[in-house]
Amino acid sequence: MKPINVVIETPKGSYCKYDYDAELKCFKLKKMLPAGMAFPFDFGFIPDTKGGDGDPLDVMVISEIGTFPGCCISCRIIGVFKIQQTGPDGKTIRNDRFFAVPEVSQLFKDVKDIDDLPVAIINQLESFFKNYISQEGKQLEVMERLGAAPARRMIH
Template sequence: MIDMEPITVIVETPKGSSHKYDYEPGLKCFKLKKILPAGLIFPFDFGYIPDTKGGDGDPLDVIVISEISTFPGCCMDCRVIGALKVLQTERDGSTMRNDRYLAVPIVSQLFSDVNTMLHLPEDIINQLENFFKNYNEQAGKKFEVLERVEAEEAYRMIKA
């Protein structure tokens, strides 16, 4: 078993939002990127791990499983509980890895015993996968989950 230190996550889009925000480093602010179709909302806070880079060239994406909703720019310490290895196909047909990491805030009370995806109800993972499939379809992209990975492997992927 490896020693997994907490990661810092910066929230871009809060749980329950139908607006997608992205951090714009050049402007040093969060910018409204898109409005989701009626009925489609982010099931949990969505953000990124600073000083990392994913297959899409952006910082690594994180879904923060929590009982609360925060705000764009909220910074929190989280423990990694797993990841979805993902293949994303753009509108132009190009394909890249764009994995989604799952984490729980260190301060969470409801999810305080969740240390791995195995501790989550299967419905939560299915809901997340379906959300991202629908979200990408709306943008003319394809989102394919290749594999679910547990906490230690996800942590190693972040630190690689």
């Protein structure tokens, strides 16, 4: 599969969550994370897609670098967490999280599938998403962890 473009909303290490506001055509501060919590990698979206929450598909970019809001990165998809998210109102939606590696990455150049990552990183990513979403009074359940091929099929 050819690389996909990912637009970064929130950079690695940030304790602020940013969202792209299509109406304003800019990145807007959405919320601040609690003390001690920060994004482990760049987080963004795949343009011209739509997830279960109505927003573009979410992507965490596994990389040795951190970028900036609005940065567009050519990436290869390496996997996905199929996620069921339940809000305080009890309403449940699908809100999957895809994972990608920049084509220019040196440290992760051999990572072609999520299973190529250390299990500790994968578990930490799941914990991050659960803790992050709980700050909004929501619950997150990872229904399944899938590799590169099924993740690519889900995008297309």
